[in-house]
Amino acid sequence: MQGKNPKDSRTTMTDMVLPSETNPLNNLFGGELLARMDRAASIAARRHSRRITVTASVNHVAFNQSVPVGSVLTVEAAVSRAFKTSMEVYLDVWMEDRFSGERTKANEAIYTFVAVDDTGRPTEVPPLVPETDLEKQRFDAALRRKQLSLVLAGKMQPNEATELKALFLQD
Numbered sequence: 274m275q276g277k278n279p280k281d282s283r284t285t286m287t288d289m290v291l292p293s294e295t296n297p298l299n300n301l302f303g304g305e306l307l308a309r310m311d312r313a314a315s316i317a318a319r320r321h322s323r324r325i326t327v328t329a330s331v332n333h334v335a336f337n338q339s340v341p342v343g344s345v346l347t348v349e350a351a352v353s354r355a356f357k358t359s360m361e362v363y364l365d366v367w368m369e370d371r372f373s374g375e376r377t378k379a380n381e382a383i384y385t386f387v388a389v390d391d392t393g394r395p396t397e398v399p400p401l402v403p404e405t406d407l408e409k410q411r412f413d414a415a416l417r418r419k420q421l422s423l424v425l426a427g428k429m430q431p432n433e434a435t436e437l438k439a440l441f442l443q444d
């Protein structure tokens with residue numbers, strides 16, 4: 274299968290934060306942000322694989338900054354590494370200042386999607402070829418994250434997670 278670049282799957286979704294999506298402090302609910310990220314990541318995974326894709330795991334989410342009602346929020350998603358049937362999708366979330374239009378990073382997240390056939394069986398995806406330095410960094414670290422996710426899910430023995438273990442054994 275021919276490789277694809279992260280830009281082939283890049284997906285950008287911009288939307289406003291409405292009062293019905295906020296908590297009593299008038300900031301965006303975490304679950305609403307997770308749903309927005311899931312949708313953007315799902316489209317990115319579909320663009321990479323051109324298959325039906327399902328969320329296998331939410332590997333990492335950092336709610337570093339609260340997002341007030343009325344904010345304009347942009348979710349950017351792109352496949353950061355493809356394995357056999359699974360894809361890691363990296364998400365960057367940006368908040369736009371109402372007055373200056375300046376964008377600040379609000380959140381980051383990493384999801385895993387699996388491409389499946391019409392019966393829900395995992396099916397192979399094209400390899401990912403990173404281009405920029407950031408894409409290469411994310412690509413390199415993705416294998417460790419996959420191993421950590423599988424270990425936590427009880428689907429891999431810790432002693433099989435070679436690349437993950439190496440991270441802790443460095444001088």
Ligand SMILES: CC(C)(COP(=O)(O)OP(=O)(O)OC[C@H]1O[C@@H](n2cnc3c(N)ncnc32)[C@H](O)[C@@H]1OP(=O)(O)O)[C@@H](O)C(=O)NCCC(=O)NCCS
Nearest residue numbers: 327328329330356357358359385387389395419422423426
């Ligand atoms: C995701 C799903 C297809 C995986 O099926 P499975 O029978 O476990 O299939 P496999 O063991 O062959 O795993 C398929 C791939 O997913 C990866 N995977 C499975 N669980 C994972 C996890 N927790 N973290 C990271 N990767 C995972 C495997 O490593 C494998 O990757 P690879 O082929 O690229 O090496 C299946 O569990 C499923 O359909 N889950 C429900 C999905 C869904 O409905 N999501 C929405 C939730 S509301």
